[in-house]
Amino acid sequence: xxxxxxxxxxxxxxxxxxxxxxxxxxxxxxxxxxxxxxxxxxxxxxxxxxxxxxxxxxxxxxxxxxxxxxxxxxxxxxxxxxxxxxxxxxxxxxxxxxxxxxxxxxxxxxxxxxxxxxxxxxxxxxxxxxxxxxxxxxxxxxxx
Numbered sequence: 629x630x631x632x633x634x635x636x637x638x639x640x641x642x643x644x645x646x647x648x649x650x651x652x653x654x655x656x657x658x659x660x661x662x663x664x665x666x667x668x669x670x671x672x673x674x675x676x677x678x679x680x681x682x683x684x685x686x687x688x689x690x691x692x693x694x695x696x697x698x699x700x701x702x703x704x705x706x707x708x709x710x711x712x713x714x715x716x717x718x719x720x721x722x723x724x725x726x727x728x729x730x731x732x733x734x735x736x737x738x739x740x741x742x743x744x745x746x747x748x749x750x751x752x753x754x755x756x757x758x759x760x761x762x763x764x765x766x767x768x769x770x771x772x
Contacts, residue, residue: 632717633663633670633687633765636724636741637757639696641678651763653681659764661686670765671715672708673741673756674724682707690715694724694741718772726753739771 674694
């Protein structure tokens with residue numbers, strides 16, 4: 629069976645953020661490919677930023693659009709098998725920006741990005757920004 633991964637906030641090509649993080653796009657690609665196989669699926673929860681490196685990443689990819697994903701939709705569809713505002717997975721809502729707490733009554737958990745190094749104190753929110761995952765996609769089943 630193919631594995632399902634998740635990560636958010638790649639920010640490929642964002643030079644200022646690379647300096648802050650102290651990590652390059654090359655390292656992001658290398659860490660992705662060290663865990664994601666060619667038949668695996670990865671949910672990218674927003675803020676790809678630039679698409680230049682997407683074809684170097686193993687596996688199939690789905691994108692939940694982020695606030696920095698501003699290119700025409702057809703550009704994203706060249707790299708992702710699905711592009712949406714959010715995805716549902718095993719009773720969880722996968723989004724870029726954390727959802728309002730009142731929406732959580734319909735879901736067990738909100739797996740999200742956007743906050744980078746910050747976390748919400750509510751255990752129903754799981755931040756999968758690259759900074760939270762040592763810049764490496766993680767198995768979604770380990771979170772849910």
